[in-house]
Amino acid sequence: MTPERPLDPSIVADCHRDWRVLLERYAWAILRDWSLAADAVQIAFISLSRFGGDVEPNARKAWMFTTVHREALRIKFAENRHQSKAIEAVRESGPRYEMSPLARLSSSEELQELQARIVSLPPEQKIVVNMRIVEDKTFGQIAEELQIPLGTALSRMRLALQRLRNASG
Numbered sequence: 239m240t241p242e243r244p245l246d247p248s249i250v251a252d253c254h255r256d257w258r259v260l261l262e263r264y265a266w267a268i269l270r271d272w273s274l275a276a277d278a279v280q281i282a283f284i285s286l287s288r289f290g291g292d293v294e295p296n297a298r299k300a301w302m303f304t305t306v307h308r309e310a311l312r313i314k315f316a317e318n319r320h321q322s323k324a325i326e327a328v329r330e331s332g333p334r335y336e337m338s339p340l341a342r343l344s345s346s347e348e349l350q351e352l353q354a355r356i357v358s359l360p361p362e363q364k365i366v367v368n369m370r371i372v373e374d375k376t377f378g379q380i381a382e383e384l385q386i387p388l389g390t391a392l393s394r395m396r397l398a399l400q401r402l403r404n405a406s407g
Contacts, residue, residue, distance in 0.1 A: 243291030250287045253298060258283075261306045268310040274317070278309040355405045356398075363398035366391055 258279060265275035282305040286298070293301045356367055369380045381391040 242288050245287055245290030245293075247287070250283060250290065253286060253302065254283055257299060257302060261302060264303060265306050265310045268307070269314055269317075274313050275310070278306050278313055281309045282306045352402070355402050358405070359398050359401060363394045363401070366394040367398045370395060 261279045261282065262272070262275045265278040266272055269275050269278065282302055285305050286293070286302060290298065290301075356364060359367065365384065366380055369375045369383070370377070375383075377388060377391045377395070381388040384391065
């Protein structure tokens with residue numbers, strides 16, 4: 239780390255008076271938040287106060303813009319990480335509402351038409367479709383409950399879906 243070479247406080251005060259507004263606007267363009275922009279500028283002026291003795295007088299303004307830019311990006315990335323973690327925590331802790339496949343249909347007419355087609359399926363296919371879609375059971379559970387091989391449960395679902403597609407087209 240660079241050793242501190244403080245700048246005279248009256249020079250820092252003059253720089254603050256002359257550049258603060260301009261630097262805050264620059265930081266706002268990066269952060270889109272006035273309070274965070276003011277924080278970035280304040281940190282930059284603290285740096286100028288602590289390390290500005292090494293900066294040539296004609297390079298101070300450019301040095302300040304560079305420092306504000308760096309601080310604004312640091313704040314922005316820290317805010318993004320914080321927001322991402324907060325959003326993820328809400329997602330993980332919040333209740334999960336899942337709609338059944340039948341409830342996802344966009345209109346009641348489509349639902350009624352699909353229900354009529356399901357009713358017209360052969361009984362062994364209708365049972366598998368009902369257990370899979372309405373009761374949300376796995377094919378393994380369906381095969382076990384109906385005491386049929388897993389392949390038979392899968393075949394009945396495939397045949398039912400083919401019939402439903404053919405009936406709609």
